[in-house]
Each structure stands twice: as C-alpha cells, then as structure tokens.
Amino acid sequence: MTDPTSLSPLDLETPDKTFLDANELVINMGPQHPATHGVLRVILRLDGEKVMGLECVIGYLHRGVEKIAENRTYTMFNPYVDRMDYVAAVSNGLGYCEAVEKLLNVEAPPRAQYVRVILTELNRMASHQLWLGTHALDIGAITPLFYTFRDREEILKIFEKYCGARLTTHAFRIGGLQYETYDGFEKDVKTFVAFVRPKIDEYEELLTTNRIWLERTKGVGKISGKDAIALGVTGPVLRASGVKWDIRKALPYANYKNFDFDIPTGENGDTYDRYLVRMAEFRQSLRIIEQAVDHIPEGPIMAKVPKVIKPPVGEIYHSIEAPKGELGYFIVSDGSTQPYRIRVRPPSFVNLQALEVMCRGQLVADVIAVIGTLDIVLGEVDR
Amino acid sequence: MNPAGMIPAGTNPPVATPFFFYLLAAIMVIGGVMVITRKNAVHSAMALITTLLAQAALYLMLYAPFVAGVQIILYAGGIMVLFLFVIMLISIERAEKERQFNKQWPVGIVAAAALGGLFIAVYTTTTKGRALFPEGRMTYGETQNTQQIAALLFDRTAGQYMFAFEIASLLLLVAIIGAVVMAKKRI
Amino acid sequence: MHALMQYIQSYLDSDKTPGGAGNIFWATVYILLVFAGLSVAVIAMNWLERKILAHMQVRLGPMRVGPHGLLQPIADAIKLLLKEDIIPAEADAVVFWIAPFIVVLAAFTVFVVVPFGPTHAITDMNIGILFMLGVSSLSVLGIVTAGWASNSHYPLIGALRSSAQMVSYEVAMGLAVVSVILMTSLNDQSTGTLSMIGIVQAQLAQQEWFIFKFFPLGLIGFGIFAIAMVAETNRAPFDLPEAESELTAGFHTEYSGFRWSLFFLAEYSAMIAVSSIAVTLWLGGWLRPFPNLLVAPPWDLVFSLFPAITFLLLAAMCFYNTARMPKHPLFKVQTIGLAGFGVVLGLIGLILFLPAVRLRVNDIFWFSAKVAGFMYLYIWYRGTFPRYRFDQLMKVGWKVLLPTGLALLVLTAFVGMRTELWAELQGVWRP
C-alpha cells in the first residue's frame, strides 16, 4: 500500500507570502452561509481571492448520536441513525440493521433483501439529486435545483407510500422489513424508472457541456487517488480520482452480488469528474433497480429475530456503500439489550478532511465548488 | 445674464447662469477644503469626486461638453476608482490615528498665502483702465463642439495636435508599464 | 396665463427634444414621465423576472398577493420601506449612508439622453453616448464605497470584485461603442456623431441597423457589447460581486430595508439603461423593424397598429386567465381584480388606436419593445448559466473581448474607408 510519508500535498508546507505582502484576510465562512450546506464553518485565510489555507470548524449540529446509542436498546436506536445523513436515511438504516443482523448472526430473507436494495438505490438517487441541485446552485446555476427536486419528489412519494415518512424513513427493521410492500409498489418503481431516465439527460443537457460549467469545475479541487486513499476518502470522490473502490462490489452486502452493474470511475479527480461519476451512478442505480424490481421473490419479509434483541458478547464492523461513501458501523456488545458502544464511520466526516488539500491555492469561488462536490451533510459530520 | 443678441440663432439662452456658477463654485471650494482636511482618505476621495463632478458641470456651462464628458468618464469614473482601490488595498486604520499634517505645515501655509497674494495681484491688475481679462464677446452653442475638437486633433489640414496626441498615447503606455512594474513584486 | 399656454403649446409644433428646444415646462414633464415610467418598469421587471424564472424552473412564482401575484412587487416595496434601516456599529455611517444614493443617482441620470423617439427624449446632448457611459460608470463608485463603508469582509471583497469587473468591461464596451460611432461617420456625409438621437438618425439615413452594417462587423460589436453589458450590470452569469453562494450578498450584505431597495432599484434601472444603449446603437432605437424593406404606406399603418394590438393581446390574456381562475368565493376578489386589469389594458389598447395617439407613441413602443427583449435575455441568462469565477471573468474581459474589440475597431475603420483608401493607394502606385 501507499507509504503515508511520501504524500506530497499533504505535507503542510508554509504557503507563499501574500501578494504585495499585504495582510492575510481571514474570512469566517459559516456557520450561517448559503453555501456551506448547513452549519459548516470554514475559516479561510485569503490573499485577495486566493486561499492560503483553511480550517473547518464542525460540531454545530452535534447531538451525541453515538452516546445516545449506549442508552437505547438496539431496536430503539434504529430511528436515530436516520437523523445522521438525513438525505440518505434509508442507507443509514440499512447499514445499521445489517450490522446488528451480523452481530446476531441472522440474515434477512431474500424478499426483504430485494426491497431493501430497491429502496436504498432509490435513496441513493434522491441523495445524488439533492447533491446535484445544491452543487449547481453553489456554482450559480439556479435552475437544475428545481428540476432535481421535482424528480426527487417522486422518490419521496414512493417512500411515503411504503412507510409513511418521506425523509427520515426508518424503513428497515433488524431482521428484515416491518411492512410488506404496498399494492402497486413494483409498478410505481417501474413508472419512476421510466420517468426519471430522460430527466437525467435533461440535467446533463443543462450542465455537462456548458462552457461555464466546464470552466468552473475542470481542474478544480483536484485530488490524486493516492492522496484520497491516504485521507480515507471514499465514495464518488474516491472513484473520481480513478480508484475503483465500491463496497457493493468489494465487500458485497445485502444481495448486491446478484446484480449486474458497473463502477463508474473518473481520471482526473477534479470536480468535473466527480460530477460525471455521480451522473453515471444515477444510471447504474437505475440498472440495479430495474433488475431488482423484476426479480423480487415471494416469501417472508422478516427473519426469525427474538422480540428482545440481545446479541452475544462481541464486536462487529459492517460498512455499506452509502451515497456519500463508506458508511460503517462498529458495534460493541456486552450481551445486554443495549449496545456497549457504537461508533459510526460517517463518509461525510472523513471526506471533509480532504477539503483543505483540495482547496489550498485555489480561489474562494472554488472552495464553494469543492464543498459542494464533496457532498457533505452536516448532520452526519457532526452526528 | 447674457443678452439674447449675443447668442446665435438656434441655441437657447442659458438659464440662471450666476446662480449655478456660484452654487457649483461653492461645492467645489468646500469639496477642495474637505479633500485636504479629512483624516480618512476615503472621505477625501469622496470630496474630490464631488469637486470633479461639479467641475464637469462648470465645463458644460463653459460650452465644453466634450471636456465635461471626458472629465466624468476618466476622472470620476476611472482615476478616482483607482484611488479608492489603492486606499482599500493599503490599510488606513493606522494612518488615521497618526499626525495628519507634517512638521513644515506653517511653511506650506505661508508659501500658499504668498501664491494667493500673487494671484490677487495679477487678477486685479488693470492696464490703461482695462481689466486683464475683459469679458468674452460671444457665446457659442455646443452643437459641434466634439467635431471641432476632433478636427483639431485628427484633421489632416487643421489638425495641429495630431503629433501631441500620439505622444500622449505613448505617455499612457509608458505609465501603464511603469505602474505594473512598480506595483508588481515579481514580474 | 395666455402667454404660459402659448409657451406650453409652442413646443408641440417643434421637432426638437424639450431640452433642445429649451422648454422648461415640457422638460419637467418629460423628466417626470421618464422617472415614473422607469419606476413602473422596475416594478414590472421585478414581477416578470420572478414569474418567468419560475416558469423556467417548473414552479409558479408569486401567486398569492393579487391575481397571479401581480401586487407582489408592491407588497415587497412596502415591506422594504417599513423595515428597520440598520447601520452596523462599526460602519462608516456617512459613507454608508451616501453610497446607495450615488448608485441610484448614476443609474437614473443616464436616462436624460435616452431617445425614446426623435423628439421623445429629455434632451439631446452633443456628447450623448459619452455621457451615458461616463455617468453609468459612476455607479462603481457607489458600489466600492458601499463595500468599504460596511467595514466587513464579504462586502469588501464584493466591492473589490465589482470595481475590477466594471472597470475592465467598460474598456471592451467602449471599444464596441466607438466602432458604432465610426459607422455613423462612414457615410456620404462626413461627420460622425456622439448624440444618441444622431446615431439613430444615421441608421435611418443609411437605411440599415448597425447590427447588420458591414456584416459581420456590426454583429461582432453588438456581441461584445451584449456580453460586456451583462458584466457591467453585475447580472448572471457575471454576478460575482453579489454571488449569493460565495459572498452572501456581496457589496450590499450589510444593507437592509430602504437602502437595500435603492441598490435593487439601481440594478434594474442600470439594466434598462445599458439595454437602451444597445438598442440605440445597434438595433435602430425607435425605428420599427424593416424600415428599408417594407416601406409602402400600408406597412406604415400596419406597424403603427402594433402598440394597440399588443395591449389588446395582453388584455385578452388577462381575460383568458380570468376565465381560468378557480370558481370559488375566496378567489372572487382576485378574479375581479384580474378582469379589471384586463379592462384597463384593453382601454389603453383602444386609446392607442386613435391616430393622434398612435403616431406619437409608435416610436416609444418600438424602443420599449426592443429594451424588453433585452430584459427577457437577462432573465433567460439567469435561468441558464452557472456563474463565472473571478479569474475566468477577467480572462474573458481582457483576453477575449478587448482584443476582439480592438480588431473590430481597426477593421471597421478599414472597411468603412475602403474607397478612400483604394484611391489613396492608386495614387501612390501610379503617380
């Protein structure tokens, strides 16, 4: 593997002295700023418009999710994970449920697995749509936001019909699903797939070959695959740097190994590649959903899980490929009904570390673009 | 007011010239005083802009619309923006707290007073009972002012200032290069 | 009293602008008309921008205040006027106070020379276009001082950005304008003109809008100006000084209430001002389309009916939407309001059919219609484009527009003087 000491941009070299030897301008971007996606606070040291360095201040949305877990039973904690990455609540739930199932050594029945995959992939699309809208808005294109939200609405409608909630769904239970799918679920999903496929082309039409978009994103916020690995960056950000790493393929969970899909990767690791990778992931998600919805098996939706969940003493680490990257749950059980310790590996938090490497030497406007392209959710960063 | 007979047909008599003159003159003098007395350079610059705009209005009263236009576009719109830009670039908080006038200020005042005396002496001189500058006899409309200036600058036969104009453009080029060389640390 | 009436009437027969005729009464009337028209235009523009942008973005826009949100701008204006006017404690109060007025003053003063028709301008200046460019460039002073006086980092960066941007794009803008001034002189009559009315009259005399002159030179000049004017007014995709996602609101971050609304007013009137420059210089100002092709008298009649027809169409649209309003007691007031608005528009349309009115208003209508086209372009840009980055913006200004403008200027001069040049060359070669 990579030798961490040989990483060049990560060495915090002293930045150049400012132009005209003028004083550095220290700007406090956030926690209330339209483009920091919530309550991220970035302290920028500027030379005019050039970023000499930056520091992220986080914790404004800290709720102590991991500590709360220690005082809740395994079942009771399940809804809490939805509140971390609230735009991809289904993925969070999937990771947690699977981790506990692994600890209990049970497996969800196949029908539940298929429904889980469909919902998770729908959620991935919803998350990416939200990312695309806000990212484009940050760069100044205000229209894609409304297009993506229009289509995301359809996904949320399916969620609402399935489990009654739109955002914090609490869709899965430990051991499977609580609810059988509603009548017409398959039809809704198929309609949605047919509906959204041309819409993705519509987003791309507005942006992919737009000159200003190209100029704003190409070569901005570059990070090499080596650096990305060293920083622990995962998800589309890592894949855009040319590293073909997707947990759905590498450490298959749910029943992703049954589906045929590609891992889109980029080459340059810049903002434009990350955009392209995510746009390709839209289409891959559609592929997975189509395959899954065609082959949903009949059968039970809940495995045999005791009423009171008391996992055996032990610890488990389980990670899934959330829309933003590797979402891991490390659960330590002392044999009681409550977890002894839960540690979440949130993708946004780890990816945010790369912000400084990606922004140093760029302009203020690029910081905005890079924050957008990292696709962070502060609920997850701060937990 | 100018008697109507002095004005060629087709132009209109100017309205309330003395009133506007004294108004603009007052603005200019007050602005000038503000320029040299303000602590804050930005305030000085604002005062100077006011002065320059009032002067542009005076040019209009003098039937020199082209010069007025150049004054607005170059002075107020160009040079003063440059000034403001530089004032913002260099920190001024410290400069405000320091002593504003240098040690030789009495000398300066005396010299200026002497100069003022000279002006008064010259402007009140009369030779053979006539003032130095008798008033002009006729006022011309502004309809062709720009074209006439252009003729002086560029015309093949009447253009006396074509060479000077080229030299001026060269001067500007030199100034641009000089400013860049001095302001930029590494070229 | 009689003398006064005569004084007022005497202007009606003249073929000059009130300023040119020296008629103080009519000059005052025109100033008030232009000011009122501008205010109405800004209010209408506010509503239209929100509606058009909304429809581009699959949403409805304002729908609650008045029928189809027609009264929304008025509600907004009242809100802004009633809001507390905050001056930050650390701000330079005097400069902070003055800055919005500089911007508004600069944006409004330029309309003194805008020609809505051969006689429909407050005055015609010998240096018209120079005056417009000069005074509109003064607004940068207001922006810079606003940013500086706020004593806060975001406004300061916004102000520095906007001053650099406006100064650099003024250069390209000026070059494009100069190429048009060359075109006015490159005709049988030798002297060119800087007067706004003179420029349109030159297009009339040459029977050609300058956008088509020396094809494609006129078109290129127009393109340069059309790009530079968007940058000059700080609108998308060049809206970096007030880039919301980067600098919250740029130079007017610290402003609120009335003073903020002044910036808003100035931005929109500046948009209208630069659009009127573009219309005057390239699109034939008040001239109707096809002045050289469709010249027969019936065509004159047809084109003079356009204003009335436009208003009647608008009225018809109102009635159509009235019919589509939900039939619910709650919507009664709105339905009546919309119908009433339609009736007002229809009446205006009918009045415009009268020959006496028709012939006087025709020029103003065509001018306004062309300006409105530009306003739509502005909104369209905003719905379509992402925002440029600062260095890219500078690159476009200095490395693309400026050299193109210079080349355009030289080419225009050569093409325009080609016969004289040819004669000269022949004289050199065959003495």
Next chain:
Amino acid sequence: MLHITTLHYLVLGAALFLLGVIGVLTRRNVVIVLMSIELILNAVNLNLVAFSRYWQGIHGPTALHGQVFAIFVITDAAAEAAVGLGILIAFFRNKETVNVDEVNLLKW
C-alpha cells in the same frame, strides 16, 4: 444680477489651486497628497477651458485650443495617478506606511 465673466472662473481656479498647494505642502498621507495634485491639475483645467471660451469669443467657434489642452492635461493626470499609485504601493510594501515624511530611503 452679476454677469459671470472669465475672471470668475479664474478666481475659482486660483482658489482650487491654492487648496491643492496647501494640501501638497502640509499633508503627510501620500494618497491625499496625490489627490491634492489632482486638485491642482483640475484648477489648471478650469482655467484652460475658461480661456478657451474667452478665445472663442474673439477668434470664432473653432478656437478650441484650451479645451484640447485640457484633454491633454486629463491624459497626463491619468498617467500621473497610475504611476503615483504604483509608487505608493511599492513604497507601502517596503515601509508599511503611507506618510510622505517617512520616505527617507535615500538617507540610509
């Protein structure tokens, strides 16, 4: 009412000139000194244009030499401002001050 003559403009120009001279001679801040120089140049310009009008009255409307001169002076002023401010920035970079009486590098 009084009649505005050339002399009125000359007196105004003289007043501005004096203000400019006082500013140059007494202020420490280089920026304000430069602005005072602009004031002086403008006073001169006012005189030139006033003379130009006076001359027009004698020699007819094309006698615009004063105005042409004024334009040259404005050109000069632009060049002077650019170079002056360039020097100012270089100076500020080295000495971190904008006071004229601290420009004593040659004394070292």
